[in-house]
Structures are given as structure tokens and as C-alpha cells.
Amino acid sequence: MSDWKVFCRLDDIPVLGSRRIARNGSTDVAIFRNGDNKVFALLDRCPHKGGPLSQGIVFGDSVACPLHNWTIGLDDGCAKSPDVGCTQRFSVDVKGSDVLLDVEELTTLALGPTVVPARAALGAETAAAERPAV
């Protein structure tokens, strides 16, 4: 069952820019607005190394991932050749100036957090170890 909900107005998204919808415990969903005022929604995770696509540069019908500059199609969520891979896309509807997404999709598709290769928490450990006992 679709469950369309207004999340923002078109003007809340910058032209050639993006906003995010936070999902509790799961990766955000990025909402993009391109130069023709078309609106797209993708899982905020590049198929390459999980970079947040919402932070990329939007051009034409694409966004360039901020981490390693893969180009992802906004329409289908797929990487442009020669790179390969797709991220989840979400349905969007623009009614007048309202931007709607399907809550059903948001709560069922591509759940779970983005897993980035573990970063050794060096600084934190050292700091904790060196902190004098109170």
C-alpha cells in the first residue's frame, strides 16, 4: 500500500542541490532537484564505497559522488559507464509546490545502516587510556 506524504516544498531543496530524509537506524534517503526542477530520491549511499550522494554535485540528470567522483544517474540510481553498480531509488511525486514520498517505501526499502570499512578509533582509545582516573 502506498502512503504518500508531503516532506517539503520544492523550494526547500536548492536548485542543483539536495536534502536528506533521516531514517532511524537506516541509511538516509537523499532528495535531489536538478536544473529542470525535476525531483529524484535515492538511497544516500554510493554503490562504490557508500559515499553520501546527497553531498555530491548535481548536474544534468546525474550526481557526482563526493568521495571518488562516480557519476550516478538520478533517475535509476545506477553508476555511469565504465563504473558498475546501482543504489536503491525511491518514488517521488511533485504536486504543485509540494514534494511527496511514499512512506511505505521509506520504511521498507534498503533498510539497515551504511557499513563503511571499520576505522580504528585510535584517538579515542588513546585519549581514554591516558585520561587520569578520577
Place this chain on the structure above:
Amino acid sequence: MKKMKLVMVGNGMAGVRTLEELLKIAPHLYDIAIFGAEPHPNYNRILLSPVLAGEQTLDEIVLNPLSWYAEHGIKLHLGKKVVDVNRARRVVVAEDGTEESYDRLLIATGSNPFIPPLPGRDLQGVIAFRDIADTNAMIETAKTHKHAVVIGGGLLGLEAANGLVSRGMDVTLVHIAPWLMDRQLDDVAGDLLRKSLELRGMKFRVETHTQELVGGPHGRVTAVKFKDGSETPADLVVIAAGIRPNTQLAEKIGLHCLRGIVVNDTMQTVTDPRIYSVGECAAHRGIAYGLVAPLFEQGKVCATHLAEFGIGRYAGSTTSTKLKVTGIDLFSAGNFMGGADCEEIVMSDPYGGVYKKLVIQDDRLVGACLYGDTVDGSFYFKLLREGRRIGDMRDKLMFGESHLGDAGHQGQNKAAAMADSDEVCGCNGVSKGAICKAIKDKGLFTIEEVRKITKASASCGSCTGLVEQLLMFTAGGDYSAAPRKKAMCACTDASHQEVRETIRAEHLLTIDDVYRRLSWRTPNGCASCRPAVNYYLISTWPKQAKDDPQSHFINERSHANIQKDGTYSVVPRMWGGTTNSSELRRIADTIDKFKIPTVKVTGGQRIDLLGVKKEDLPAVWQSLGMPSGHAYGKTLRTVKTCVGSEWCRFGTQDSTRLGIDLERALWRMYAPHKVKLAVSGCPRNCAESGIKDVGIIGVDSGWEVYVAGNAGIKTEVAQFFVKLKTAEEVLEYAGAFLQLYREEGWYLERTVHYVARVGLDYCKARVLDDAANRKALWERLQFSLDGEPDPWFEFEKAGVDARQFQPLGVI
């Protein structure tokens, strides 16, 4: 709608490449038919030499198998030579009577070997070296016969001779000129080449004219007779006396031909607008090219016009030469012979088998001839093409570009000596084997293609020379022939320089104006050109052109550095690397309050807080209460200082003070790329001024200023710029140099590359010799920076979109 018909005459590399480009951009526009005189699908003609030498097989050099033609619905007429075209009825006619009608005709008939009018040229056993049939004939003859003579000591003749030697034949190479490859090499290099080939068992007769080819009773060649009366036995004669554009058909059907089929910049024949021509048969601006890269460039341009996009012009290429004989490294380009008004720099080590000659004219490199060590070939080729002055690097020129600080590939400079598992590209972890496989499997020919597909040499670029060598060995492609002008990106044909100049000359103020004026192909550019154009606008017209936040990379939009997990790092500014207890206390409190996981001291004497969530950025900045460190931008980053005369027992000048003054004067300065400064208080140089964009070293009598150093990918020592007396002068001179770079540098070009491009002497002339210009530059910089906001605290003025820090909603 009925499809148009495209017929191609010739089934070779340039033509098929043109169709590939066409199918990429307009897959359904045409019904395509191809006539090929040879009975084979398109193969890599350049690799016939390795096939002859037994290093590759015929199967391996096929570029487009028959299945490719079928997949794209191309009608293929193999083994059918086209004998006529009726231009009025638009019909192509083959020898066997096959006809195809066309709306567009592409003539890609390549070239024919030139056979001099020698008596006996029609004897059996006399062949050229041009196609698979010739190659097979040589391979077969080598099995049953002993003596071979190759006539012509150019590239092709040498490759043929080398192949026949490795197939066990006794080979004599006959050459008219006094030394081998006289069109590509000077006498010294030519003789070195001859000696090393003699060691392989090849025999030579230079300065020798052939009189006739002598036949035996069965009509087969038995000997070659020379003009001096001598003779040498021959069961096989390979004539490699050069090639001529194959214009037979074109001339017959009345197309204008002059050293090739004459075409314009869109590869359209000048005679018939329905007929195009690419490849070795086409004469563009008087030149018929014989190398792969320019021909593919032509193919690309031609494809856009066949696709009716009406964009793209071919402007010619500069070419260089390499020999495809395994184990022999040889490179030449330009006027390598020199002449009356030329100077030469020569390095000769005949025992080590290395010879390098650089030819200089009017302070510019005009020719290069390298034998034995060609790793710097592409560097010289670049200098040659760009025609920049070399006076300031003359003393180092012979040692090439890669003499210092190349990292990431274990100091290797001979790709052939590397194992398949050896890493070539240290940035992206690409091995030699992976690169060679991609070149073979995907049919890559240019360095750009290899970069795109494998990512090798796509990041720092220091392994470019190695990747080029691999291309050479694997595909035989002449990657180094480059278009004279490099477009900014695929969105446009305009170069960085043209965009800069147009913005200034026509007072353009918005990105859209630029795109419209220069006919951009895309509505809002791409992630590569838009930031560049935006920078050119705001640096050319400060206070007039409006900065576009959406044309900045994320780091410059969020004013922090994005990390691999999507969090950010924050670096507050510490003037000249100095701080105090209250700043440190605030930093410590911020770390605790926002649970910042990693704290790191940077190479630029700052403190880096890593792992900050995007939502927390504004609050972290408020909590720190320190100015933005701009560690995230193409901006002035840091001014690194030593403690200087205030504390140091060796210090001669107050380097900390000057460093702070410089940083206060220059902070918030956007530039083509990041800018790093350092000030040392004495020649011990503890602040490492020698590897900075502007490095200053205090001496007893004042300050020495160095510019264009770099510590990154390529370690480059900064060059001495000027000696000054006072700190005020240092500000003015350093500021003027940086403003020159800001106004003229190409986006993402560091000072080291900018100065390498324009020449240090040019910078000196603009900044040192011309006092009025220096003052004007310094004033323009101050005008640009005056009133610039701190983006961490003045969101509105700095164009920071605060909405980015908050999600639209939470589900």
C-alpha cells in the same frame, strides 16, 4: 521513420572506430553497410609486427569479431573491393557487382604501400608489409627459405626485418640514407640502433641503392642487385619504402585529392557534403596522418557530424614516433636534427646504450631524440607541443620530469621489466597485469581510455610514463599524439585558457552566460567544469560575479572535509601555527561535548578534529569560537612557521610574526587549487619553506622568497624568486605572485604546474621587473579579499546554505 543509410568503404581501424563512436551517441540513426577488401574483420594493423615476430597471434589482434558486426546489425561485405561510386544515384558498386545505396558515405580506405618501379617487382616472393596476407606470406616463407632482404630502413622495414630474424631468416636490410630511420632519428641514435640490431643478427647495407630484383627459372626472386654492381641472395624481398594514401577510388569518382582525400575540420570531403573520410587516406589541412591517436580523434569528430549533432572540430595533431621492436626504446619528435639557429643539449653513453638529444630554438624545445631511455618522452613531447620557454629549467631539462620525488611505484621506470603482479599505480592499486588485460580485452588505445577504465594513473598521475609504456607494448597505440588543444571536459570544446580569456574579454558574470556564449553541450555542466567556471568568474570579476554555492565541491559547501564514512573533519585556524590556553581549552571542551573520536596534529601545524557529524558542524564551530581554517578548500590553507628569532638561538628573523601577518593578509583567499605557505627564520629552514607554494627563508640581511614548491604527489623544490629586505615587501611580492596565479592559473593547477606552464621568467617579468604591475596585482588581491566573510560564522554573506545541516524529516 525510415532509417538513413550509411555505407563505409574500408574496414580498418579508423573507420570502424568512427562507427563505434557513432553507435555510442546515435545507435539507431543509420542502417550501416561496410565493404572490406580484406577477408578479415577489423584487426589491429599496428600489431602485425609483434605477430610477425611471434609475440602475438592473429586471433589476439582482432579488434571487432564478426559477432560485433552482427550485434549492431551491420551488413558486412568482406573480401569485396569497391570499384565505383555513382554519386548522382548515391550507389556504391563492388568488384563482384554488389551494390549498396547510401545517404552518407564514409571513405576509410587507408593507405597502400609504396612500391618503387624496380625491375622484377612482380616476381614471386616480392611483397610489401601491410596486411595479414603479407604477414602470413612472410611467416610461411620463413619456414622454407633462408635469405630475406628488406628494402627500406624506416619503422616498418625495421619491424619486418626484426620479425624475420626472430623467425630464423638471414636478413639483410637495405637503406638508401646513411643511417636507419633517418626521418625519425639523427645519425648517432640511428647508428646505436643499427649496432643493437646487428647484435641480434641483422645485416645492414646503408647508403645503398637497389638496381633490380633478379628472378630464377620459376619466376621467384633469387637475388637483389645493387647499383654498385654487388648482389645479395634473396628468397624473399619485403619492400617497405613508405606508404601512400589510398585515393584510387576517391580520385576515380571525382573527389578532390591532394596528398590524400581533402577534408575539412568536420572530416567532410570538400567535394561532396554527403561523403566523409577518415584515417590514413584523408588529408586534413595538408596532412595525412599515419598514427592511431590522431585517426581516432578524427573518428570521434566525424561521428558527431554523422550523428547530426553538428559539434566538434578536428584541429590537427602533433605526433611523435616510437619503434615497436621489443627491447629497443626509441622516441623522437619535432625537429630532432637541429639546424643553423638551433642549440643542442646532448647526453651520450654509447657503452650503456643511452643517447638523448634535445634541440632548442629561441628558448623553446623544438625537437627530441631519445634512444635507450625514453621514459621522459611524454614530458618532452608536452613541452614541445606547448612551446613554453625553457630558460628557467634548462639546467635540469636533460634529466626529465621524473628525477625527483615520484612515489607509488617503487621507483620503477621500465614497465617491461616489471612482473604482472607488480603495482603500477600506487594510488588506485592497479597492477601491470590488470592494465595489460584491460588494454587487450577492451581494445584501449589512449592513456585517457586506460585511465577511465582501469583508474591507473588517474589520481596523482606519477605512473603515467609506465602506463604509456604498457600501452605501447600491449596495443602498439601511439598514445602520445595529442590534440593540439585540450578541451576542459566532455561538455565543451573550449580549453581552460579559452574560458578564462572569454570571461575576461567579454565581461561574463554568470555560469549560464559562459555556457551559452561558448555553446556548452550540457545544460549545467558537470562536476568537473562547473566548479572551474565558477572559480574563473569570481576570480576575474570579484565583487561583481556572484559565487554559486552549488558549483563547489562538498567540502567548500559545508566548510569541512568529508571523510570516508560521511562524517567531517574540522580544522580551526591558528594564525601562523600559534595558539594559546583558552583556544586549547575550547578545543578540548568541544571534543568532549561532541564526542569527537579522533584528534590529529596536521603537517601544517593545525589541530584536526575528525569524525564530526554534519548536523553538529555549526554548533562545533560556535563552540570552538575560532576562525575557519579553510583546510577544506581550494584556498590559502596554512602558513607554517618556525619559532624564529624571538626564541630560537639560531634565528635571524621573526618568522612567526611574518607568518601571522601573511596569514592574516591572505586568509579566505580562493585560488585555482590549495595554497600553502611557510616562513623559516634562518636557512636551517625548520618550517620546510622549500616545498611550499610560497616559501620564505629569513637570512641576516632580509628574506629570500621561493615559489612553486610542492610536497605532494610530485615533490618539487621551490625555485628562488627574489631577495627582499623588509616584511612589508615580502607581503607585497608574495601577494602579487599569488594574485598572478589566481588570475591566470587553470582550475586545479597548483603553483608548481602553473609556473611550469608559463615559466618562472614570465612570473618574474610580471612581478619583479614591472613594479607598477606588481602593485596593481597586490591591490587587486586586497580588493578581492576585503570584507570576505568567515564562512563558519557569517552564513548568509558567505552563501552557506544552512538547510544542508538539518534533515527534512525523520522516519
